[in-house]
Amino acid sequence: MKAIIQCGGRVRRLMPYAMVLPKPLMPVGSRPVLELLIGWLRRNGISEVIITTGYLGCLIKTLFGDGSAWGISISYTEETEPLGTIGQLSLLRDILDEPFIVLNGDVLTDLNLSRMIGFHHRMEAAVTIATVARQTKLDFGVLDGLPNACIQGFREKPHLTHFVSMGIYCLQPSVIRYIPREVPYGFDDLILRLLAHRAPVFSFQHDGFWLDIGHTDDFRKAQELSCNDLPPAFETMGELEGTSVA
Template identity: 35%
Template sequence: MSKNWEKVVLSPKHSVRDALAVINAEALRVCLVVDQEQRLLGVVTDGDIRRAILNNVALAQSITAVMNRTPITVSGKLTREQLLELMRERSILSLPVVDDAGKLIGLETWEQAVKVPSYDNPVFIMAGGFGTRLRPLTDSCPKPMLKVGDKPILETQLNQFLKAGLKNIYISTHYMPEQITRYFGDGSTWGANIRYVHEDTPLGTGGALGLLPADIPALPLIMINGDILTTVDFGQLLDFHNKYLPAATMCVREYDHQIPFGVIRGDGNRIIEMQEKPIQRYLVNAGMYVVSPDVFMNVPSQKYIDMPTLLEQQIAKKQDVLMFPLHEYWLDIGRIDDFNKAQLDIKGLV
């Protein structure tokens, strides 16, 4: 998203001349017109200005005389690839970003969308589990090395991180580690920098953080279980974390559970309400986190701890632990049914 988009926001009180001055002064080649509540009213491009001049529209007139009142807008939830596809289809160089109430919250430009991102943030992939629920597939192969399509799960994850501009990869191993280290090596084949930490004994989903090397970049760390397939925009996830600077950010998914019976609510012997097979909705841990350096750099070495406990400790210290809701594709390959589903889904993910 463009960092300077606020500079091209005008109100209906501004003139066509004002819009021309802004377009000439800024590199975004567009003006965004909003009302007092920041709701988007229209868009003015340099092309709109040129057409107005040819049609003898006075430069002193309100900007509303030349603006496009029905511009194409997007939500902040679109991935970089979705933005690029939409811009290609519509031959558009910029797209206003609005929230559910129609309020302007940003501007996506072609120049920013095509720019290859680059982050120094470390990525920590937890790949040491036994995968017992996937036996017999995991009797001779660690779960992250099981092939979904023509690649191991771990390679698909790696490619998605590289595509997002994240190259500093750390992998935690325990079960059959040599299969992972032999396949990926130092990551140079993929253009990545891969380092390994080995758990001699399982340390829980958070304990391996204590094995990370001392020279790891002191930046927010993305942590993910090695059995997850997702299309989440890791850049947006980091932007969210960096905006609020919590101790940690947990990715969450909505999970629906339908009770297979009629549920009765009563007062004593009196029935007050009956619901037939109601659906209960929960937010559940998606196995992905962003962890601030103050947290992951202070996890004791060789101490067992799971991530929920580690985060609860931060909450007890009055530190912020935030949720990042996922709406993108997400699959935890924990069971045979999940593995089979992944084989069908993978074509739409790569």
């Protein structure tokens, strides 16, 4: 199975760091996020990776090359113009002829990818989205009840729990026909279009470790970690033949 790692975006939330390095090269301990991610994919049985590049993509290509140092095959695409969060797949329409993984290049997780892929096949899903529970604290008191009616309850600055996308997806190749060629297109656009066509879209819940380095709070958490602090799924990542880009 192929994995597509999306590394073409530029996140202003991480300025000024992102002026020097693309998100996937932000360090966690002594290693870039992307190196840990590639190691995680290899440990989950993925042998072929396609990295979509854009902003500062030359740095990624220089550091990771063809992937042989990590025992994995790496090839690249390049956006001449931003294509949104899923539009890059239109560049790969001719080579994605079996189910494949798409993931953001700035996530860290110990998700069991094999279980997710197995779930995707059992459900005969068009798309399976890895999800995790996240809490959001509201800075306001929340009233329960209808407007202009008797108040039924009051919650002071509650924490609300939502299941959010982890930025990791399993897709059928038939999904690509819904993505327009070489124009900006978001993952939200794709999912809404699939739902409108009653395509089977499933979520796969993960209860373990997950950080999205593109968000400031998670980036700060990552800086507090050393590679020894990461979950066991990361223990030997990036250490094949003693090699590291760091």
